[in-house]
Amino acid sequence: MRLNRFIAFNSNYSRREADELIFNGHVTVNGKPVLVPGYDVKDDDNVSVLGKVIDRSDFLYVKFYKPRGFLTSYGDPYGRKNLNDFEFFKKTKLAYSGRLDNDSEGLIFFSNDGRIIHRMQTPKYDVEKEYIVYTKRPLGDEEKLAMENGLEIDGHRFKKCSVEKIGRNKYRVIITEGKKRQIRNMFKHFNIEVERLVRIRIANITLGELKPGDFKFLTKDEIKGLKECLRLE
Known part of the structure; x- marks a missing residue:
């Protein structure tokens, strides 16, 4: 991760403030000053700002x-x-x-x-996201298969996904990407309106x-x- 982004994510500094701190020599990585905002921070690097180590134990x-x-x-x-x-x-x-x-x-x-x-x-980490989807009408068998194999919509090919029917107009959908309104657009591709969409899992978090x-x-x-x-x- 870029150094300026790492600081902004893990402190109260903005990205712009992080850039200024880096340029002014107030940031060290493993005890050595780093003046490049794009420096790639590794998982085991110790980053300090104004002499204070960003303590990973403070993470929420x-x-x-x-x-x-x-x-x-x-x-x-x-x-x-x-x-x-x-x-x-x-x-x-x-x-x-x-x-x-x-x-x-x-x-x-x-x-x-x-x-x-x-x-x-x-x-590249293919983080799974699981949803319960309620629709106005059911997917046909061919529509379901096409969705699972990865639809192409507006020039973008979606990755393969899992679609399981768990009720009359109710589905469990698992995807590994997160394009804007992706699931709604996949159902809309078949002129099916999504009435309710609930995400119930990200990775192992439920x-x-x-x-x-x-x-x-x-x-x-x-x-x-x-x-x-x-x-x-």
Whole structure:
């Protein structure tokens, strides 16, 4: 991960402030000054800012049930409901992985551990995301097979995915990428309207018994399992 991004993810400094600190010689990696914002920080590097080590033990790992009708953003120029409406996230401004659109609900992962966030957002790690999808009409057998084999929409070929029918108009869908409104667009490709979409899992982290608007800190076992999924253990 780039040094300036690492600092911004794991501290209260912005990316621009991190750049200035680096250029002015206030950042060291393993005890040596680094003046290049694009320096690649390794998992075992010790990064210090103004003489203070960024302590990885201070990292927070949080799962959150985003309710329907809220944006996955800190603030909105049009005054729509967003993460700042939840006091914990307004205060901590944790980075997140697993953006959900306004009409969708379910699991979002938050952390100030830049390594975790970076890997969860990097396609090569194939992080699974599991959804329960409610539709207006069922998929036909050929439509389901085409979706599983990877649809091509607007010039983009989606990766193969898992689609399991678990009710009359209810499906369990597992994908390993996260394009904007991906699942809605896959069903829309067959003129099927999604009435409700709930994400219930990211990697090994599950929604569990969380209710809309609730959050919970990950257990040690969940953190360990997540790092194993992301090849950090």
